[in-house]
Amino acid sequence: MLRFVVRRLLLTIPLLVGISFISFLVIHLAPGGPISVGTDMNPKATAETRARLEAYYGLDQPFYVQYGRWLGRMATLDFGDSFSPDGRPVAEKIRERIPITLTINVLSMGLIFLVAIPIGIYSAVRQGSLFDRVSTVFVFTGFSIPTFWLALLLMILFGVKLEWLPISGIGSLEYHSLGTMGKIADRARHLLLPVLLTGFTGLAGMSRYMRSNMLEVIRQDYVATARAKGLPERTVVFRHEMRNALLPVITILGLSVPDLLGGSVIFETIFAIPGMGQLFYQGVMSRDYPLIMGILTIGAFLTLLGNLLADVGYALADPRIRP
Amino acid sequence: MLLLLAACSGGKQESEGKGTSVPDIPAYGDAIVEGSIGGVSGFLTAVTSDASSHAAAGYVFSGLVRYDKNLKLEGELAESWEVSPDGKRITFHLRKGVKWHDGAPFTSDDVMFTYRRMIDPRTPTAYGEDFKQVQRAAAPDPHTFVVEYARPFAPALASWGMHVLPKHLLEKYPDISKSPLNKKPVGTGPYRFVEWKTGEKVVFDASPDYFEGKPYIARVITRVIPDQSTMFLELKSGGVDTMDLTPPQYTRQTDTPDFRKAFTKYKYLASAYTYLGFRLSHPFFKDRRVRQAIAHAADKKALIDGVLLGLGQEATGPYKPGTWAHNPNVRKYPHDPSRAKALLAEAGWKEKDGVLVKDRQPFEFTVLTNAGNEARAKTAAILQQNLAEVGIRMQIRTVEWAAFINQFIDKRNFDAVILGWSLTPDPDQYDIWHSSKTGPKELNFVDFANPEVDKLLEEGRSTFDIEKRKKAYFRIQEILAGEQPYVFLYVPDALPVVQKRFHGIHPAPAGISYNFPKWYVPKALQKHRIQP
Numbered sequence: 001m002l003r004f005v006v007r008r009l010l011l012t013i014p015l016l017v018g019i020s021f022i023s024f025l026v027i028h029l030a031p032g033g034p035i036s037v038g039t040d041m042n043p044k045a046t047a048e049t050r051a052r053l054e055a056y057y058g059l060d061q062p063f064y065v066q067y068g069r070w071l072g073r074m075a076t077l078d079f080g081d082s083f084s085p086d087g088r089p090v091a092e093k094i095r096e097r098i099p100i101t102l103t104i105n106v107l108s109m110g111l112i113f114l115v116a117i118p119i120g121i122y123s124a125v126r127q128g129s130l131f132d133r134v135s136t137v138f139v140f141t142g143f144s145i146p147t148f149w150l151a152l153l154l155m156i157l158f159g160v161k162l163e164w165l166p167i168s169g170i171g172s173l174e175y176h177s178l179g180t181m182g183k184i185a186d187r188a189r190h191l192l193l194p195v196l197l198t199g200f201t202g203l204a205g206m207s208r209y210m211r212s213n214m215l216e217v218i219r220q221d222y223v224a225t226a227r228a229k230g231l232p233e234r235t236v237v238f239r240h241e242m243r244n245a246l247l248p249v250i251t252i253l254g255l256s257v258p259d260l261l262g263g264s265v266i267f268e269t270i271f272a273i274p275g276m277g278q279l280f281y282q283g284v285m286s287r288d289y290p291l292i293m294g295i296l297t298i299g300a301f302l303t304l305l306g307n308l309l310a311d312v313g314y315a316l317a318d319p320r321i322r323p
Numbered sequence: 324m325l326l327l328l329a330a331c332s333g334g335k336q337e338s339e340g341k342g343t344s345v346p347d348i349p350a351y352g353d354a355i356v357e358g359s360i361g362g363v364s365g366f367l368t369a370v371t372s373d374a375s376s377h378a379a380a381g382y383v384f385s386g387l388v389r390y391d392k393n394l395k396l397e398g399e400l401a402e403s404w405e406v407s408p409d410g411k412r413i414t415f416h417l418r419k420g421v422k423w424h425d426g427a428p429f430t431s432d433d434v435m436f437t438y439r440r441m442i443d444p445r446t447p448t449a450y451g452e453d454f455k456q457v458q459r460a461a462a463p464d465p466h467t468f469v470v471e472y473a474r475p476f477a478p479a480l481a482s483w484g485m486h487v488l489p490k491h492l493l494e495k496y497p498d499i500s501k502s503p504l505n506k507k508p509v510g511t512g513p514y515r516f517v518e519w520k521t522g523e524k525v526v527f528d529a530s531p532d533y534f535e536g537k538p539y540i541a542r543v544i545t546r547v548i549p550d551q552s553t554m555f556l557e558l559k560s561g562g563v564d565t566m567d568l569t570p571p572q573y574t575r576q577t578d579t580p581d582f583r584k585a586f587t588k589y590k591y592l593a594s595a596y597t598y599l600g601f602r603l604s605h606p607f608f609k610d611r612r613v614r615q616a617i618a619h620a621a622d623k624k625a626l627i628d629g630v631l632l633g634l635g636q637e638a639t640g641p642y643k644p645g646t647w648a649h650n651p652n653v654r655k656y657p658h659d660p661s662r663a664k665a666l667l668a669e670a671g672w673k674e675k676d677g678v679l680v681k682d683r684q685p686f687e688f689t690v691l692t693n694a695g696n697e698a699r700a701k702t703a704a705i706l707q708q709n710l711a712e713v714g715i716r717m718q719i720r721t722v723e724w725a726a727f728i729n730q731f732i733d734k735r736n737f738d739a740v741i742l743g744w745s746l747t748p749d750p751d752q753y754d755i756w757h758s759s760k761t762g763p764k765e766l767n768f769v770d771f772a773n774p775e776v777d778k779l780l781e782e783g784r785s786t787f788d789i790e791k792r793k794k795a796y797f798r799i800q801e802i803l804a805g806e807q808p809y810v811f812l813y814v815p816d817a818l819p820v821v822q823k824r825f826h827g828i829h830p831a832p833a834g835i836s837y838n839f840p841k842w843y844v845p846k847a848l849q850k851h852r853i854q855p
Contacts, residue, residue, distance in 0.1 A: 031723075031728075031730050032725020032726065032728065033725075035449075037372060038371075038372030038449040039449050040724075040725075040728045042372070043753075043754035043766055044449060044451075046452055047762075047764065049448075049449055049451060052444055052447075056445075056447045084365075085367075085447075085500060085505070086364050086365040086506060086521075087500045088506075097522070152556070159556060159560050160556055167556050167557050168548055168557055168562070169548075169562075170523065173356070173544060271553070272523075272546070272547060272549060274362075274521060274522030274547070278522055278549065282362075287725065
């Protein structure tokens, strides 16, 4: 097992280098560059200004030199400084945004699992029942409704009409003067709508997945055997059916790891949440190469790590898969 | 008084009257929360280029000069200035007793330092060009600063509106963009920096030592809310006090008694215009008559009604109506399809199956505009219909901004474009219209060349005499109106809205925020308890 993990970990290094090279290439091929933002259509920016700025950011060097420098820095885990005017280290900018994105995604993923798994199980056990049909409509509504529209409706209802919840942001103006409990409550009030909405939209996939897994397991011979032995229904469902149906869910959990830090541009824009999605979007729009590369590299690493975790988890859960 | 000012200035305030029995006496205290679409990227305007950062820095820093409510230059850190008779030397007399927010005195050394950093190759600035024109700069005493130019250069005066930087805090940083001041600014402006949470908010507190007196509003909070609809909901629920409305929000969504009770809407011409620009080397658009025909075909009233919901004015040239450089008496192009058809026929275009044809080529071209700008997309759609009426087929293509500039504008790979220009109060438009500015990345990308305009542009920027400048710019507008290198379409209205508890707002040609430190909330109406 250990050898398997170590081998897989070592394999990620060339993969990461490959991904980063392709990303670097694609970013540089995209029209416009970091200095375009301040100089395009700016009467004050002459050709000389542009040349000076290019030299300042090292953009006058050939592509392979730029990539080589970036790779060299990455070897020491230095993400470099952002090209945006604040010039702050990329690592610092990412670190600043991670907590809020992680909180929202962990909470909404927790919500999804907490709600979707029981819905999936119950729908499968009572296939074709009223509950099954109602929950199908419910989860698919969540899946198909445009999220920004639903978000606006909820903001109008809970924010403007009822005045129960804040509309956007992650803290009220008085946040600093609140006590610890007050701060927690304030944050919770701000996160309620975004978490509920991200959870709601993710519900459909997971509950359907759980349902179909359960249906597959229900038809297995060992379930029939368990019933024939006269085991109570609860034991059959929870010990024999659910445990087996949950196995593939582990894979999904593993693959969700990069999503935890990814952030959503749409949600973060609507709810004015300063998270990773916004940071990445701004980075792309301003062609902030070091920032884009930093986030892409972390994303790639987490994806590979998630895959590995899923494989290991699978192997642990099912002895037949062990290498 | 308020109404009178609004009437004089052309600015309009939509209000039901104050309607309160509260004594209207200026008082210190309260906070204002502004909504901003974009976040701040730094506070040193030399190295930032986005509007949000410049607006935020404006609370903290001051320049030697600034524009007053009538868009005329007045002294800010400079008490007065003199231009030498030959127009080559400007002597600024600086205000005495001004202090940086950390208590250090402001002197001409700070101005000298700012100038040197602006021309320093280690400063990643896109605004150094005006300062490179300076031949000699001197600070003969702590309250005098002198600059000399090789030749008189009128826009130079406005360039000294550049934020002055504190030498004592910055001199140890060769690259000012990497200095802590870019994140925690220390200036001489009306507000002191308190807090910056990236992507979330910036907070400033009134500076008790501000040289024009402590501002009444104790705290300014600028919240980043990237979505217009969300910001509007925040406004309605009290989460923000002021924002810029869109035309639909202004006309349709705020026309309720509740809204009118809580907010004052303002409306005045924005310093910007939208145009349809032709690549003048294109075989179709070489002929002036064709361009004039398109100007007649374009229904500007329909554009203003359809795109801006009536909130704007027809543009007749590259200056904002009501400003001193604007010439109101240039040739106009009323919507007249038959006149357009006649002009096109004169130019040799004949109608065949509803489309104009010349030398067996149909009159068909593509207009490009940048993606994500709804107003420009709508403008394109209306123009498409207008042109179809006279037999011209226009295709519309929208392209992402960076690609638009790099792949199309820079490579002259376009037939026509729909774009807009923001206008500075100084009328010098040398970079847009001079024939020497047609190189790659330069702004005369339609390749307009007219020797008389070249000469007038040079004249206009080389004198400080406003009457001489006015004459030059009036004539330029006449020529542009005749030549129609652009079809000037419309000047949109700026539509800010402010919570009613804020008093002291007097709309003027410069907008509403020029006297922000004088805004106040009467004691009884104060919402936030912030002790002055």
